[in-house]
Amino acid sequence: MKLNLLEAFYNPFSVPILAKGERLSAKYFPLGDNAIVVEFGDAISLEINSKVIALSEAISRAKIHGVEELVPTYRSLLIRYNPSAITYKQLSLRIKKIEKELHCINAKAKGKKVIIPVVYGGEYGPDLTYVAQYHNISEEQVITLHSKTEYRVYMIGFVAGFPYMGEVPDEIATPRLEKPRLKVPVGSVGIAEKQTGIYPCEAPGGWRIIGRTPLKLFDPQEQPPALLNPGDTVKFKPISENAFKIILNSTLKGINLIFPEGETANESF
């Protein structure tokens, strides 16, 4: 995937994450002998996730000797470190200091924005009808509501490159399948309550599948291997089955089509 073609621009979700004097009020826990978990809450919220990503970026900038890897998630930041190089206590103190320095900064997450083309319904989105019936609205309304919303990528997990995104409008938020499917096809776009996500590879899964994207979300031969990062913004663009096939073929050739804002796949084809 050609991430260098992506234009990183201002994330519309960026909010001043800390008012002056406000504390991040994070909790610190060990995870085994080589990781610290800095927890900002236990909820899916823009505010909590913004703090997680701001701290992750600040620690990354600080280049602390002994810190080996940072894993931002919905509500906490995992810091994997080498215990031979730094102790839990030393590292916690360093991070608490960095956390304090975040105070007066109007830290803004600088994620990129990606438009993801999706063909909704039919064989590509077997649960679109269910979601519409569940909410007593039309399938077109589901598509409109799902594609007009801008989503934040809260974290990558489950399988390599799977983005957990939110928040889905209440009008289409739908519980998971009672019995997960054994195989969800690659590129499937699903809803689970107020989250939406994309399957980067074929995997078992219980999300309600409403469509499919031809974009390749994960490629271990690329650097970085995942199209999306925590903090990015995603918007879905409805496309025709024909456009899906054209883009899919170009994806297979290793060309990913990333649409600048305002341009749609439908217009391109």
Next chain:
Amino acid sequence: MKVFNVLKPGLFTTIQDMGRYGYLKYGVPISGAMDTFSLVTANLLVGNNPNDACIEITLTGPELQALARTQIAITGGEISPKVNGRYVPMWQTLEVREGDIISFGKMESGCRAYLAVRGGINTPITLGSRSTYVRGGFGGINGRQLKAGDLIECFSSPLMEYTYSLPKELIPKFTSPFEAHVILGPQKSMFTKQGINTFFSSQYRVTVESDRMGYRLEGPKIEHKEKGEIVSDALLPGAIQVPKDGQPIIVMRDAQTTGGYPKIAAVITPDVSLLGQARPNDVIIFSEISISQAREKFMKFQKLLISLGKFLRKSSAVKS
């Protein structure tokens, strides 16, 4: 150069090195050898770098035909290796010649054995590692377990003049019960006092639903205060998740990188390597240690791995 022809693949045989680091935030697990100690030892016995790629064998070994004269070493669980039908020792350098058949008996103890070859196995590097991650379909040979007909390549390297062995007193015992030292975890407060007592005072059995992703254990129910779920956050190998049913799951090297169950504790690094040898029906006992005690054990383990080469016993020159 081509070094082995896979005649039979064995139960679940993959290429592994020390693992793939730095990609957790993209959802890519660390992978790598389940038993780091045995991987490193196998490599050192054939004069490789500790991180070189080896063949990881699970319970039932493969049958391999050597395609060149080379040196190998087999470490890990006791698996009665044979060359041309004759038993050969583990934990020491062995020489094989073109056409030799390497096979394995029943694994008597432990769960995984490692076969290192002089020069190290050469498969493409994906995201900084040769480790096979089957679920993601990359690393090793086409991202999958070995199958009959695979030709395994290694880097060519002149034979060593001497052979080496690991002194008996340093060979680990992989017998049940396994004691795992843990540090209480990020969600310990979601468990009752009784629940935490149960966790530390009970024996937990490894179930058949256990693989490189994780071990589902079975034993007395660990009691939550209320919820058995959290908003998902990051996992590392060794993390112990407890879903609502109270039965712990130990996260291992191929596990998903995030999880939604409360983590009562996490196993320390040297013991994650040890648990790589636990098999279904083996028993695990958990004991609590402090962060500073854990650090001492971590450094001792790391020092052992770094200095292991010095402990190897040098034997007679190879006769040609």
